[in-house]
Amino acid sequence: MPRPITPIQHPVTSPTRRPLLGEHSAVFEALSIVERIAHTPATVLITGESGTGKSLLARHLHESSGRRGRFVEVACGSLSDSLLESELFGHVAGAFTGAMSDREGRFLQADGGTIFLDEIATASPAMQVKLLRVLQELQFEPVGGGRTHTVDVRVVLATHEDLERLVAEGKFRADLYWRINVVAIEMPALRSRASDIPLLANHFLRMAASRAGRQIEGFTSAAVEALLAHPWPGNVRELEHAVERGVFLGRGPLLDVCDLPVSIAAPRAIRGGHPLPPPASLKTSMAQPERQLILAALERNGWRRDAAARSLGINRTTLYKKLKRLGMDLADHPAGATVWPPASHATSHATSASR
Numbered sequence: 001m002p003r004p005i006t007p008i009q010h011p012v013t014s015p016t017r018r019p020l021l022g023e024h025s026a027v028f029e030a031l032s033i034v035e036r037i038a039h040t041p042a043t044v045l046i047t048g049e050s051g052t053g054k055s056l057l058a059r060h061l062h063e064s065s066g067r068r069g070r071f072v073e074v075a076c077g078s079l080s081d082s083l084l085e086s087e088l089f090g091h092v093a094g095a096f097t098g099a100m101s102d103r104e105g106r107f108l109q110a111d112g113g114t115i116f117l118d119e120i121a122t123a124s125p126a127m128q129v130k131l132l133r134v135l136q137e138l139q140f141e142p143v144g145g146g147r148t149h150t151v152d153v154r155v156v157l158a159t160h161e162d163l164e165r166l167v168a169e170g171k172f173r174a175d176l177y178w179r180i181n182v183v184a185i186e187m188p189a190l191r192s193r194a195s196d197i198p199l200l201a202n203h204f205l206r207m208a209a210s211r212a213g214r215q216i217e218g219f220t221s222a223a224v225e226a227l228l229a230h231p232w233p234g235n236v237r238e239l240e241h242a243v244e245r246g247v248f249l250g251r252g253p254l255l256d257v258c259d260l261p262v263s264i265a266a267p268r269a270i271r272g273g274h275p276l277p278p279p280a281s282l283k284t285s286m287a288q289p290e291r292q293l294i295l296a297a298l299e300r301n302g303w304r305r306d307a308a309a310r311s312l313g314i315n316r317t318t319l320y321k322k323l324k325r326l327g328m329d330l331a332d333h334p335a336g337a338t339v340w341p342p343a344s345h346a347t348s349h350a351t352s353a354s355r
């Protein structure tokens with residue numbers, strides 16, 4: 001029977017203060033750009049794979065901007081050209097079959113606030129021309145005519161596609177690209193910031209447990225191992241759903257590897273029919289992979305603390321604090337010392353630990 005334990009309470013990232021969790025330098029960089037430009041009218045382009053938190057960052061940007069109007073989100077990819085045009089700019093009665101009365105568009109609804117145009121790469125060439133005009137002049141007419149509206153709207157756009165490549169292939173207008181690429185923020189893939197997985201997993205566990213009214217106190221070490229080893233093609237969204245599912249389906253006081261989706265659990269749970277390791281305390285479970293990640297980074301970087309910290313996306317002081325907390329004494333490993341185990345072993349170890 002696993003011991004009841006308390007989930008890690010993270011000191012820096014209380015979900016009420018900042019909804020976008022993460023300690024990796026790429027996350028700090030994204031948040032720092034938001035902080036610097038939130039109060040300006042700059043157009044912002046957020047890039048990153050699906051599920052990395054682009055929409056969350058867009059909302060955070062609006063909330064930090066002090067703009068009093070609404071945050072209006074438009075999923076451009078889900079609408080046909082004509083529907084998207086009327087969605088964005090509105091229409092007048094009789095503009096097309098079924099347009100019984102005037103309808104206000106999303107740009108007007110966002111007046112004084114922020115419009116978030118998601119999946120912008122899906123815009124057709126004709127729509128790209130219309131967007132260019134509204135972005136340049138902040139003026140538009142509803143479909144079917146009517147008066148020209150002038151709005152005060154902050155425009156944020158997002159895409160998971162490589163717009164530069166689409167421009168080179170002639171699929172996205174270069175002038176629109178340069179107009180929207182004023183401030184660009186890249187959201188990192190979760191696999192490139194594996195050190196944030198424990199923090200995020202704990203957060204989603206607490207949220208799901210409170211929604212489900214369940215007393216679930218943490219993860220077994222096998223579950224933590226599986227979470228750290230998974231490559232997360234669906235990024236933070238996939239992690240969120242995996243943990244939620246585990247909370248809803250699991251029975252014990254700890255979320256175990258068998259409560260995770262098979263795509264995440266299977267590579268570990270079925271290895272050679274060996275019994276899974278017994279559950280450890282959450283503190284130990286969480287410290288173990290962190291220790292492995294740090295060791296692997298140090299080995300990879302010839303025990304140079306600066307380089308290891310950089311590759312982990314943390315600063316040198318944070319690395320020293322973590323080493324101290326994990327009781328890792330590096331006195332025997334002067335920077336630049338011979339790497340042991342041999343580099344090939346260190347690399348494969350690092351890959352499996354940080355994948």
Ligand SMILES: Nc1ncnc2c1ncn2[C@@H]1O[C@H](COP(=O)(O)OP(=O)(O)OP(=O)(O)O)[C@@H](O)[C@H]1O
Binds near residue numbers: 021054118160237
């Ligand atoms: N850093 C984070 N901290 C906490 N939750 C996060 C973080 N990043 C993403 N999430 C959560 O993950 C889910 C996916 O995030 P979001 O919808 O913002 O991703 P996205 O990049 O916009 O995805 P898509 O490209 O599919 O639109 C959301 O439930 C969001 O709250």
Ligand SMILES: [Mg+2]
Binds near residue numbers: 054056118158
């Ligand atoms: Mg999104």
